[in-house]
Amino acid sequence: MSLGEFDLIARYFDRPVRRARLGMGDDCAILAPRPGTELAISCDMLIEGRHFLSTVDPERLGHKALAVNLSDLAACGAEPLAFTLALALPRADETFLGGFSRGLLALADANGCELIGGDTTCGPLNICISVFGQVPVRAAGTSAILRSGARPGDDVYVSGTLGDARLALEVFRGSLLLDGASFDAVRKAMELPQPRVALGLALRGVASSAIDVSDGLLGDLRHVLQRSGVGAVVEVEALPLSDVMRAQPLSLQRLCALSGGDDYELLFTAPSDRAAAVAAAGAAAGVAVTRVGRITERLENSDPQPQLVDALGLPVWHQAPSFDHFKT
């Protein structure tokens, strides 16, 4: 292994920047947000065995590492601009680096998001990406879609379908068997999540709040309820599911869709009189959006846990913890 740190960066990651003032090769990168905009910043760390399996195709891993960060920009309605990559590798493995950089940079190009800097070092496999997007400045605060804007009476929506990534994980864990085509489909959901960037942009000025579903619908909805000081009712039979999911036992469907995690769909709210605008945003972005509930008043000091109901409005019992890195 003769590939050094600087060769590695030059060969796999260093490309001319077109939007940033200065890319790799200096102490800092220089980024100039477009006048009238401010910067949305997010940062996610992915660790082998916890966020991805050691057997994952490096190209898919490169895709996913950036996708989970772009998903945070999408949830704020921010336009992707640039990202940094810090990468710890046990060794400079060229097969890994070739695939990883290909998957990473293909998704970056597809979203107009350029790599402007980072760090590489030797250590247990760890991928840390910080992503930068821009949102227009607004006189009264930011135009980013925040978690804090949900209001009683708003509808609750989710994009795409829920739970397939968790279904794939159950197959990997050996607790479930799927036929080849079904497994390929749910594995793709787990390994190649599609960040809903176009939908996030289309929802700016329409959605009252948004979050991306990374820890499971219920856990992420709780974050919105906490920040907004509201409650919610979720109609479990309205949750959008894939055909593969619909073929599973009901208890597994509920587990995966409500508490599955790793979905990277947008969970958002909008005033009920904006239903047509929400539908138009989904159509413009080419993503299904489904109404799954509504925001309610929250009684003082009550638990922000959403109420689950069936199609008749009767309570549905469900208990599965949301993901916590230090408790699961």
Next chain:
Amino acid sequence: MSLGEFDLIARYFDRPVRRARLGMGDDCAILAPRPGTELAISCDMLIEGRHFLSTVDPERLGHKALAVNLSDLAACGAEPLAFTLALALPRADETFLGGFSRGLLALADANGCELIGGDTTCGPLNICISVFGQVPVRAAGTSAILRSGARPGDDVYVSGTLGDARLALEVFRGSLLLDGASFDAVRKAMELPQPRVALGLALRGVASSAIDVSDGLLGDLRHVLQRSGVGAVVEVEALPLSDVMRAQPLSLQRLCALSGGDDYELLFTAPSDRAAAVAAAGAAAGVAVTRVGRITERLENSDPQPQLVDALGLPVWHQAPSFDHFKT
């Protein structure tokens, strides 16, 4: 251990932001650089056993993790603004977190740099910080001090003293014995580096190029020579050394000062007619600056390795590799 991911963030890291539009708790943080400025961004990952010893005091580790990033801003002449922290921890150890956050946030406060977001996860100890600074926009490119601006005839300077961190490492490695007071002094250089932020700001418009010394003076000077397309002569007897270093054998002095690494001093160049302005910048920042050489023309296709000379101008032989994470 009952401390969960969100409690951990709330208890140790979540503080109200004063400069950023939005801090922790949403999908993204929102940062609005001051009008007329652009953003300098840097990112460093620190790994146990490679960048720090497992026995290090958590408070010093917190300081150092941010210091190495602020040092990159300093080398660009950028004013610190904010940072994100991604932290992988084997377990949520409150003693570690208390000390780590105290050291981290004390240095942040001292530099007006606020924590706006990040990620915590369970895994081998890994600290990844991205730091954001601002530099005034200039009509012709950036006002950041880059590695590419050194010109033949410029003087080469370095701040502070060189090599003490390496001396401490040699003690930890068992290859050297120092008395208690000397060890404390060099250990402090290794564990509590002082990022030269004020000096970097004072050098904007004065220095023609700058870099921070993280991999060793020679290796880092090579980066400047490569980016600037020039050569350099370094007077080894002019290198600024601490009293502890001066008491060491000459060969050890040379190794530590030229190829030691982990110094986090600024290595910079300035036109020879700006010597008074350089001295004034050092005085204003309260940091010693020492002239250690000059920039020369570079013959086409020649190795950008700096020439080393003694006080008489005679060549000095030195061979020690610069640090490479995948080669050492």
